[in-house]
Amino acid sequence: MISWVIGIVIFGYAAWTLIQHARKSYKGKCAACELRKYCEEDCESPNNYNDKNLLGK
Amino acid sequence: MNATFALIGNPNTGKTSLFNALTGSYQYVGNWSGVTVEKKVGTLHHNMGTLVDLPGIYTMNPISADEAVVSNYLLEEPTTPVLNIIDTSQLKRNLHVTIQLLERNRNVLLCLNMIDVANERGIYVDNNRLSSLLNIDVTPIIARKEQGIDNIFHGLNQLHKSTTPLVLYYGSIVEKGITSIEKKLSDLNGDINTRWLAIQYLQGNRQIENKLSSSNCEIAKIRDDTEKQLQFKEGNITLAYHIMNVRETFIQSIVDQVITIKKEPKVFMSEKIDQIVTNKFLGIPIFLFLMYMIFMVTFNWIGFPLSDLLDVFLTDMVAVWFENVLAILQVNPFIESVILEGIIGGVGGVLVFTPQIFILFFCLSLLEDSGYMARITVVMDRFMQAMGLNGKAFIPLIIGFGCNVPGIMAARSIEQERDRLITMVMLPFMSCSARLPVYALFISVFFKENQALIALSLYVLGIVIALLLAKILTSTTFKKEKSLFIMELPPYRMPQWRTLWRATWEKGKGFIRKAGTFIFGGSVIIWLLTYMGPGGIDVPMDESYLAQIGAYIAPFLAPLGFGTWQAASSLLTGFLAKEVVVSTMSIIYAAPEVQMQGLLAEYFSPLTAYGFMTFILLYVPCLATVAVMKQETHSIKWTMFAILYGLVMAYIVTFLIIQCGRILGIA
Ligand SMILES: Nc1nc2c(ncn2[C@@H]2O[C@H](COP(=O)(O)OP(=O)(O)OP(=O)(O)O)[C@@H](O)[C@H]2O)c(=O)[nH]1
Ligand SMILES: [Mg+2]
Numbered sequence: 001m002i003s004w005v006i007g008i009v010i011f012g013y014a015a016w017t018l019i020q021h022a023r024k025s026y027k028g029k030c031a032a033c034e035l036r037k038y039c040e041e042d043c044e045s046p047n048n049y050n051d052k053n054l055l056g057k
Numbered sequence: 058m059n060a061t062f063a064l065i066g067n068p069n070t071g072k073t074s075l076f077n078a079l080t081g082s083y084q085y086v087g088n089w090s091g092v093t094v095e096k097k098v099g100t101l102h103h104n105m106g107t108l109v110d111l112p113g114i115y116t117m118n119p120i121s122a123d124e125a126v127v128s129n130y131l132l133e134e135p136t137t138p139v140l141n142i143i144d145t146s147q148l149k150r151n152l153h154v155t156i157q158l159l160e161r162n163r164n165v166l167l168c169l170n171m172i173d174v175a176n177e178r179g180i181y182v183d184n185n186r187l188s189s190l191l192n193i194d195v196t197p198i199i200a201r202k203e204q205g206i207d208n209i210f211h212g213l214n215q216l217h218k219s220t221t222p223l224v225l226y227y228g229s230i231v232e233k234g235i236t237s238i239e240k241k242l243s244d245l246n247g248d249i250n251t252r253w254l255a256i257q258y259l260q261g262n263r264q265i266e267n268k269l270s271s272s273n274c275e276i277a278k279i280r281d282d283t284e285k286q287l288q289f290k291e292g293n294i295t296l297a298y299h300i301m302n303v304r305e306t307f308i309q310s311i312v313d314q315v316i317t318i319k320k321e322p323k324v325f326m327s328e329k330i331d332q333i334v335t336n337k338f339l340g341i342p343i344f345l346f347l348m349y350m351i352f353m354v355t356f357n358w359i360g361f362p363l364s365d366l367l368d369v370f371l372t373d374m375v376a377v378w379f380e381n382v383l384a385i386l387q388v389n390p391f392i393e394s395v396i397l398e399g400i401i402g403g404v405g406g407v408l409v410f411t412p413q414i415f416i417l418f419f420c421l422s423l424l425e426d427s428g429y430m431a432r433i434t435v436v437m438d439r440f441m442q443a444m445g446l447n448g449k450a451f452i453p454l455i456i457g458f459g460c461n462v463p464g465i466m467a468a469r470s471i472e473q474e475r476d477r478l479i480t481m482v483m484l485p486f487m488s489c490s491a492r493l494p495v496y497a498l499f500i501s502v503f504f505k506e507n508q509a510l511i512a513l514s515l516y517v518l519g520i521v522i523a524l525l526l527a528k529i530l531t532s533t534t535f536k537k538e539k540s541l542f543i544m545e546l547p548p549y550r551m552p553q554w555r556t557l558w559r560a561t562w563e564k565g566k567g568f569i570r571k572a573g574t575f576i577f578g579g580s581v582i583i584w585l586l587t588y589m590g591p592g593g594i595d596v597p598m599d600e601s602y603l604a605q606i607g608a609y610i611a612p613f614l615a616p617l618g619f620g621t622w623q624a625a626s627s628l629l630t631g632f633l634a635k636e637v638v639v640s641t642m643s644i645i646y647a648a649p650e651v652q653m654q655g656l657l658a659e660y661f662s663p664l665t666a667y668g669f670m671t672f673i674l675l676y677v678p679c680l681a682t683v684a685v686m687k688q689e690t691h692s693i694k695w696t697m698f699a700i701l702y703g704l705v706m707a708y709i710v711t712f713l714i715i716q717c718g719r720i721l722g723i724a
Binding site: 002003006007010011013014015016017018021022024025026027 | 386388389391392395396480486574575577578580581582633634680681683684716
């Protein structure tokens with residue numbers, strides 16, 4: 001009985017931490033940013049790296 | 058109260074120090090320009106509302122990505138009161154931002170920071186005079202000693218009162234231009250001050266240009282006309298220069314009235330030190346020597362002795378205690394095994410290296426807060442120029458020694474987009490603190506004699522590979538672009554214990570949190586994979602799922618000298634986070650009655666151990682780094698490139714090391 005409880009707690013928590021980690025990483029910095037309201041433009045970097053203006057001929 | 062205040066000022070004037078004092082937070086403070094690269098929000102003490110910390114700016118016109126954050130904020134939040142902070146010892150230069158803020162509105166509280174530094178140099182400022190000249194409140198403070206903080210709260214309460222903006226007269230031609238642009242903007246809704254917008258537009262503020270793009274072609278014409286007329290009258294000057302000049306004259310008249318200089322300037326200590334530290338020949342040896350000393354402290358002197366104690370504590374006390382408790386609870390063998398081998402083995406295996414991690418963080422904070430950081434950029438500038446970059450790109454790289462993620466964020470302070478992108482791609486080769494436990498583990502087994510030297514060699518190898526990448530990119534892919542290098546050398550400052558301790562703790566806390574969360578999770582899953590196999594549960598480890606997965610990859614690693622399934626599966630788990638490599642190894646190489654160190658010595662030789670560390674250093678960035686890189690480069694292509702280049706480089710370099718080692722007869 002006690003084994004079951006401990007087992008569920010351990011594996012449940014383990015799965016949760018991994019999912020959280022993947023989710024947080026995926027969302028990246030913006031998820032942690034307290035000012036998400038304005039973030040559409042500038043929590044992400046304002047410069048856009050399209051190849052046009054960077055790559056030579 | 059729900060008021061919001063914004064903290065604005067030149068770089069390195071103590072904005073974040075003040076932010077921390079006013080809100081009780083522990084944001085990143087450092088003695089160079091460009092520490093803060095994004096917005097940070099905190100709750101003010103005394104329930105006064107919220108405070109937003111922003112990156113430092115020299116003018117409203119953004120050059121680099123972090124500076125654009127400020128312009129954007131001022132645009133989006135036209136009525137937010139501003140806390141303008143100034144380095145009193147450089148009053149004249151700092152006032153340019155103040156003037157531009159006041160042109161927007163007078164909802165500004167001026168903080169004269171670093172009064173201590175100014176007075177030491179014999180500079181005294183008449184606050185009352187300054188206050189009446191600018192018609193705003195002025196408070197002198199010493200942010201890092203938290204002196205004068207109460208006056209700020211008082212001042213913030215008094216804000217909101219007068220909102221008439223400052224009006225400077227820019228001469229008839231420019232004034233005409235301003236008025237015509239203002240007319241075009243009259244239908245712009247909201248509280249934005251159109252005169253301010255017009256002046257910023259004339260001055261060439263890119264962010265404002267974007268904002269006004271709808272009516273762009275008309276006002277663009279006004280700007281061109283104004284500039285032409287101005288040049289006709291005044292000769293060959295730009296609008297931006299003229300506007301700056303008018304402000305400069307105004308500022309000079311103020312400075313003359315408020316500043317008293319009581320001491321003749323002498324050669325400061327900072328300059329004497331700089332002559333040695335940034336010397337052409339001595340610069341790099343001094344830098345390497347400092348790094349060497351850091352590793353001596355991290356490993357030899359303090360790190361390993363402490364970590365040995367911790368090891369004894371974990372294995373002899375914590376593990377034994379758990380064993381007893383589990384025996385009393387009579388749990389089944391499966392649970393006993395997951396706790397003792399999976400969790401205590403895996404998480405404990407990483408936690409043992411907590412002392413090294415904390416000491417490294419402490420040393421990095423020391424570099425950051427003393428002012429040496431800015432000097433490194435000067436020292437490295439020659440190297441970086443040869444690679445087509447400039448010295449400033451070295452700051453994000455050094456921050457990357459702590460963790461690659463903030464390193465990539467710090468690249469925002471680099472002005473040239475090209476340089477910024479290259480720096481971000483270079484960053485994963487900076488040996489972050491998560492790789493330290495791996496080194497610590499192998500060094501403690503194989504390189505007892507030369508601990509610091511081996512660690513130093515790996516860090517330098519990372520830098521060399523990164524520089525090589527920069528060279529390849531600048532000479533093939535990118536078009537030539539002149540790299541300009543402007544770096545302020547702030548005066549050296551004696552770091553304060555409190556600041557140092559906070560900085561160390563804030564970073565170190567992250568490590569402990571990781572151990573409690575996904576290193577824990579990873580350890581449990583890895584243990585499960587070693588416990589189960591195609592043949593059922595509780596199989597011998599060689600027949601487990603983890604062994605099978607590792608066995609697929611092992612042949613590819615054979616030429617590198619560590620083609621075992623154990624090494625292969627450890628490397629795989631490292632993508633989650635590099636520390637997990639150590640967890641995996643602690644679980645795999647755990648055997649009853651034998652120390653893991655002993656078992657490792659059976660599977661690795663000093664040479665292959667060094668090769669393995671090299672591979673760990675270079676092979677792939679961790680999950681979090683990949684995610685941030687994708688976000689900051691806006692490019693999947695570059696992110697993929699960084700991963701692939703890492704893998705290829707890791708393979709080639711490790712192969713060369715192993716083969717050369719064998720030829721030289723090193724086992
Ligand atoms: N002597 C002295 N040093 C200070 C004072 N306030 C801050 N400092 C130091 O100045 C340096 C810069 O402080 P930060 O708070 O990081 O400055 P910042 O304005 O946020 O810098 P950026 O984010 O780069 O724009 C740190 O080394 C602080 O310890 C002060 O009142 N007196
Ligand atoms: Mg800051």
